[in-house]
Structures are given as C-alpha cells and as structure tokens.
Amino acid sequence: xxxxxxxxxxxxxxxxxxxxxxxxxxxxxxxxxxxxxxxxxxxxxxxxxxxxxxxxxxxxxxxxxxxxxxxxxxxxxxxxxxxxxxxxxxxxxxxxxxxxxxxxxxxxxxxxxxxxxxxxxxxxxxxxxxxxxxxxxxxxxxxxxxxxxxxxxxxxxxxxxxxxxxxxxxxxxxxxxxxxxxxxxxxxxxx
Amino acid sequence: xxxxxxxxxxxxxxxxxxxxxxxxxxxxxxxxxxxxxxxxxxxxxxxxxxxxxxxxxxxxxxxxxxxxxxxxxxxxxxxxxxxxxxxxxxxxxxxxxxxxxxxxxxxxxxxxxxxxxxxxxxxxxxxxxxxxxxxxxxxxxxxxxxxxxxxxxxxxxxxxxxxxxxxxxxxxxxxxxxxxxxxxxxxxxxxxxxxxxxxxxxxxxxxxxxxxxxxxxxxxxxxxxxxxxxxxxxxxxxxxxxxxxxxxxxxxxxxxxxxxxxxxxxxxxxxxxxxxxxxxxxxxxxxxxxxxxxxxxxxxxxxxxxxxxxxxxxxxxxxxxxxxxxxxxxxxxxxxxxxxxxxxxxxxxxxxxxxxxxxxxxxxxxxxxxxxxxxxxxxxxxxxxxxxxxxxxxxxxxxxxxxxxxxxxxxxxxxxx
Numbered sequence: 062x063x064x065x066x067x068x069x070x071x072x073x074x075x076x077x078x079x080x081x082x083x084x085x086x087x088x089x090x091x092x093x094x095x096x097x098x099x100x101x102x103x104x105x106x107x108x109x110x111x112x113x114x115x116x117x118x119x120x121x122x123x124x125x126x127x128x129x130x131x132x133x134x135x136x137x138x139x140x141x142x143x144x145x146x147x148x149x150x151x152x153x154x155x156x157x158x159x160x161x162x163x164x165x166x167x168x169x170x171x172x173x174x175x176x177x178x179x180x181x182x183x184x185x186x187x188x189x190x191x192x193x194x195x196x197x198x199x200x201x202x203x204x205x206x207x208x209x210x211x212x213x214x215x216x217x218x219x220x221x222x223x224x225x226x227x228x229x230x231x232x233x234x235x236x237x238x239x240x241x242x243x244x245x246x247x248x249x250x251x252x
Numbered sequence: 253x254x255x256x257x258x259x260x261x262x263x264x265x266x267x268x269x270x271x272x273x274x275x276x277x278x279x280x281x282x283x284x285x286x287x288x289x290x291x292x293x294x295x296x297x298x299x300x301x302x303x304x305x306x307x308x309x310x311x312x313x314x315x316x317x318x319x320x321x322x323x324x325x326x327x328x329x330x331x332x333x334x335x336x337x338x339x340x341x342x343x344x345x346x347x348x349x350x351x352x353x354x355x356x357x358x359x360x361x362x363x364x365x366x367x368x369x370x371x372x373x374x375x376x377x378x379x380x381x382x383x384x385x386x387x388x389x390x391x392x393x394x395x396x397x398x399x400x401x402x403x404x405x406x407x408x409x410x411x412x413x414x415x416x417x418x419x420x421x422x423x424x425x426x427x428x429x430x431x432x433x434x435x436x437x438x439x440x441x442x443x444x445x446x447x448x449x450x451x452x453x454x455x456x457x458x459x460x461x462x463x464x465x466x467x468x469x470x471x472x473x474x475x476x477x478x479x480x481x482x483x484x485x486x487x488x489x490x491x492x493x494x495x496x497x498x499x500x501x502x503x504x505x506x507x508x509x510x511x512x513x514x515x516x517x518x519x520x521x522x523x524x525x526x527x528x529x530x531x532x533x534x535x536x537x538x539x540x541x542x543x544x545x546x547x548x549x550x551x552x553x554x555x556x557x558x559x560x561x562x563x564x565x566x567x568x569x570x571x572x573x574x575x576x577x578x579x580x581x582x583x584x585x586x587x588x589x590x591x592x593x594x595x596x597x598x599x600x601x602x603x604x605x606x607x608x609x610x611x612x613x614x615x616x617x618x619x620x621x622x623x624x625x626x627x628x629x630x631x632x633x634x635x636x637x638x639x640x641x642x643x644x645x646x647x648x649x650x651x652x653x654x655x656x657x658x659x660x661x662x663x664x665x666x667x668x669x
Contacts, residue, residue, distance in 0.1 A: 087322050087325045087326050087468075090321065090322065090325050091318065091322055094318050094321060094322075095318075095564075095568075098314060098317075098318070099308060102306065102307045102308055102309060102314075103306040103307055103308065105307065106304075106305060106306055106307020107301075107304055107306070107307070111307075112305055112307045116307050116309070117309065117313060117316075117317045120317055120321075121317055121320055121321050121324070124321045124325070125321060125324055125325060128325045186300075186303075189300055190300060190303060190304065193297070193300050193301060193304065194304060197301075197304070208301070211270060212270070212297075212298045212301055212302075213298075213301050213302055213304075218267065218270060218271075230263055233262075233263035233264070233266040233267040233270075234262065234263040234266065236266045236269075236270070237262040237263055237265065237266035237294075240266070240269070240293070240294040240297050240298070241290070241293075241294075243297045243301070244293040244294065244296070244297050247296070247297065247300065
C-alpha cells in the first residue's frame with residue numbers, strides 16, 4: 062500500500078525522501094520521481110541517444126534501483142547526482158546491448174527554431190546538432206558520462222569525480238578529450 | 253604568434269572552461285590563438301549540447317512510467333540490503349534469458365511478416381468469470397499488442413490475470429475509472445458504467461477513478477465508490493469568524509464551493525464536463541486530457557479534504573497546462589489548497605505567484621484579500637493594506653466586504669501600537 066511519508070513530501074529534502082524510500086515508502090519514491098524525473102529523462106536521453114519506449118524503461122529501471130539502493134546512499138554527493146550515477150550504470154548496460162542500434166535521435170529534425178534564425182542558420186544549426194548527436198553517440202562511455210554530467214547537467218567536477226570514483230584531474234582531462242572530439246564531429250558535419 | 257605565457261595543460265584549460273577563466277588564463281587567451289580556438293570550440297560544443305533533444309515524454313507517458321515504477325516498487329520494496337543470490341543462479345538466469353532471446357529472434361525471422369495469418373496471435377493474460385449479468389468487451393489494443401483491455405459497462409466480473417511481463421499492461425476500464433493490474437485476481441463491480449467496487453483476491457491492483465485519488469490495493473483489500481458528499485449546511489454563518497480568523501473565510505468559501513459543487517465552471521470547464529467521459533484510448537490529443545485529469549484529481553482531493561495532495565495535483569496541472577486558462581485556475585486552487593493544508597509559507601508564495609502572473613484574473617481580488625489576511629497575521633501591515641485596497645472594488649460583494657474588514661483591522665491594530 063502507498064502510505065504517506067512523515068511530513069509533506071513536497072517540503073521534505075531529497076535526503077529525507079531517500080531515507081523514507083529506504084524504509085520501503087513508495088510515496089517518497091513518487092515524490093522523488095516528481096522532483097527529478099525531468100532531469101533523469103534528459104540525462105538518459107543524452108546518454109543513450111534514444112527518446113522512445115526504451116527511454117521509459119531506462120527511467121523506470123533507474124527509479125526502481127533508487128528504491129532498492131536507497132539505504133546505500135552515503136551523502137557523498139547530492140541526491141540528484143547520486144540518481145544520475147545509478148542512471149549512468151543502467152544506461153551503460155543499455156549501450157552495450159543491441160538496443161542501441163535502434164532509436165537514433167531523429168528528433169533533431171524538429172528542434173525548436175529561434176525566430177531570429179534565418180533558414181541558412183537553421184540548416185547549419187541542424188547540421189551541427191546532428192553532428193554533435195552522432196559524435197556524442199560515438200564517444201566512449203567514460204568521455205560521454207563526464208560531458209553529459211558536467212557540461213549538460215551542470216554537476217560540479219568535484220561531485221562527478223566522487224560519484225564516478227575517479228580523480229578530479231581525470232574528470233577535467235576526459236572533459237577536454239570529449240569536447241575536442243565533439244568539436245571535431247561538428248566540424249566534420251560543417252564541411 | 254609567440255606568447256608571453258605558457259599554454260595551460262589541457263586539463264587545466266578544461267577546468268577553467270567549466271569554472272571560468274583565471275586572470276592569467278584570460279591574458280593568455282588574448283594572445284594565444286590555439287588556446288583561444290580550443291576555448292571557443294569547447295564553449296560552442298557545450299552551448300550546442302544543451303540544445304540537444306531532452307527526451308521529455310508526454311505527460312501521459314510520464315504518468316504511465318510513474319505508475320509502473322510505484323507498482324513495481326511496492327512489489328519489490330525491501331527495507332534491508334538486498335539478499336545475496338548465489339552467482340550460479342544469476343548466471344543460470346542470464347543464460348536462460350540469452351537462450352530465450354536467441355530463440356525469439358530465430359522464431360521471428362522464420363515468420364512470414366507479409367502474411368498476417370503468419371503473425372502470432374496476441375496473447376490474452378486474463379480469464380473472466382461473469383457473476384450474473386455483465387456487459388463487457390475483452391480486447392487487445394490494436395495500436396499496442398501489449399495492452400489488454402476489458403471494457404466493463406455493467407455487472408460484476410471476477411478477473412484472473414497471469415503475471416505480466418515488462419511492458420505488458422492489463423486494464424479494466426469503466427465509464428469513470430480505470431483499474432490497472434499486474435498479475436492478480438480480483439472482482440470488479442460496475443453499475444450504469446460507473447465503478448462501484450473492487451475486491452482484490454490476490455496480487456496488486458491500482459484503481460484510478462477519473463474524479464478521485466488513485467489507490468493501490470493489495471490482497472484482501474477493497475475499494476468502494478465514495479458516497480457523494482451532501483452540500484454542507486450554512487452553519488458557519490452563525491459562527492461569524494473573528495477578524496483574526498478572517499483569512500479562513502475566503503478559503504472556506506472556496507472550499508464550500510467545491511464541497512457543494514456550487515463552483516461555477518468557466519465556459520471551458522463546462523465544455524469539458526459536457527464531453528462524454530470515456531477513458532478508452534485512443535485519444536488523439538493526450539495533453540489536454542492529461543492536464544484536465546490532473547486538475548480534476550486536484551479538485552477531487554480538495555473535495556475530500558486532502559488539501560496537500562490537491563495542491564500537488566494542481567501543481568502538476570499547471571506544469572502541463574502551459575499558459576492556458578486552466579493554468580490560471582489551477583494556480584488559484586493550488587494556493588487555496590496550500591492555505592487549507594495550513595502550509596502558510598507555501599500559500600503565501602503561491603498567492604504572490606498567482607497575483608504576479610494573473611493580475612487581471614477575475615479571482616485576483618479574492619487572492620489579494622486572502623494574501624492580505626495572511627500578511628496581516630504575519631504583521632506586514634503595509635503590504636496587507638495595499639492588497640486589501642486592491643480588492644476594495646472587486647465585483648464580488650463577499651470579497652469587497654472582506655477587504656474592507658481587513659482595512660479596518662489594520663487601522664485598529666495601528667491605533668493600538
């Protein structure tokens with residue numbers, strides 16, 4: 062049965078909700094989902110390069126794992142970053158599987174267009190985005206995770222290092238490599 | 253071009269791209285073309301990366317994922333660390349999955365997909381037993397062969413559902429509710445296309461009334477249609493609230509509108525209720541249904557005195573409603589719900605938000621007065637006065653009266669100071 066958590070879920074901190082999750086409280090999990098599902102969807106979409114049914118499955122697996130692992134949260138990073146780390150593990154398995162062959166992001170075709178963009182700008186931007194999406198997909202998992210976490214999700218280098226179990230210097234180096242590779246992917250697309 | 257400072261290490265440059273350049277780096281970038289190009293390229297990549305599709309699903313898709321997570325979590329919930337499974341069994345399970353996957357693909361490749369007769373027939377998971385007369389249909393959705401639906405219009409049926417696999421769904425749909433199932437047995441009773449009761453025999457069932465709160469039922473648990481609340485008699489008139497409690501007056505009035513169904517719907521809401529309520533898919537436009545559903549959920553919760561939950565539903569309705577009229581209504585009722593829940597800080601914030609966002613709303617005076625009383629209680633007399641003055645000429649007499657009382661109360665309080 063879903064039972065209420067102690068206190069109003071929307072007023073509880075992420076840590077308190079996670080503690081309630083660890084006790085088997087599904088309402089707390091629901092509150093965490095409401096709070097973080099958008100960023101988890103975004104994170105997983107960019108990590109996996111998919112936006113279809115598989116994405117829902119990945120999100121589902123992530124939050125189920127959050128519930129199962131809640132008692133192992135040690136507070137080394139924010140709950141959001143910790144959820145990302147779980148999502149990252151899940152998506153890693155997904156990437157390895159055959160599924161990644163399906164569902165390439167074609168949505169770039171329908172990206173919102175700024176009004177001040179001329180048709181040429183739009184075409185160029187779409188080309189670049191396609192190049193970037195392909196480049197991101199071609200990146201190794203280690204480079205992709207730091208790029209998505211730090212540059213796209215705004216997680217600090219310190220937290221990223223802590224959650225991935227690597228040194229900060231390694232984070233910055235991988236980030237450098239990722240940006241360089243993606244820059245090249247965009248340039249190739251331009252030519 | 254020769255530079256006066258040495259190029260930073262790639263990882264240092266990378267760090268500063270994220271955190272901002274130091275003075276030395278800024279000076280270096282001004283004179284080093286190579287580093288400056290790296291810098292610009294990285295910034296461009298980041299900016300472009302943030303414009304990549306963000307995979308946000310439709311609200312209904314998200315709601316379905318949420319329901320699936322909560323239902324699975326309820327099943328899997330275990331407070332202690334995971335029990336250790338012998339690695340042998342893990343390996344055996346993995347091998348079995350791998351074999352069945354291979355078998356599946358081999359079998360599928362042998363099927364002649366151009367011949368519909370060769371397609372595997374959709375598999376039904378449920379067995380239905382009628383109790384007396386019952387009107388129902390049992391189908392598998394044509395758009396999604398993993399979605400099995402029983403449309404029950406009247407009578408009572410007992411349903412046995414074999415365990416569902418990942419992605420498979422089984423639902424019983426009535427005119428006003430939906431029951432989602434995950435491998436279970438239960439009885440469901442319907443009168444005049446309206447759900448009367450659900451009795452779970454084993455497993456878990458989620459009951460989703462269109463105008464009520466979702467409920468997850470476990471074994472031996474039962475859901476009964478709530479009795480309609482009769483309009484409350486006007487007993488509060490005799491107990492006229494003191495000035496200090498004046499802020500509750502409007503909230504209570506609003507709540508009474510809900511409880512007695514005297515709330516006058518806007519033309520849009522009226523249209524919405526005139527529509528025949530049939531939750532059976534396919535709906536061509538998911539979003540309007542989702543936001544109206546969230547709004548109605550909020551309203552139902554408010555009607556049942558579950559103000560906090562109501563506020564969350566209204567919040568969700570606002571999220572999906574964008575800039576429409578429904579967002580305006582949801583925003584107002586969210587504030588009322590927080591106020592009724594006694595969450596004064598949230599109520600104040602949301603009332604401020606409402607007034608900032610919808611200053612010309614027909615309910616602006618009401619919100620202004622409610623907020624005025626909250627601030628009066630908190631001792632912010634200047635701001636409270638402004639708000640009461642703003643509501644003094646409201647078209648609703650009750651609001652004008654409350655605003656005038658507020659102004660008098662401020663005057664009285666100031667004379668005592």
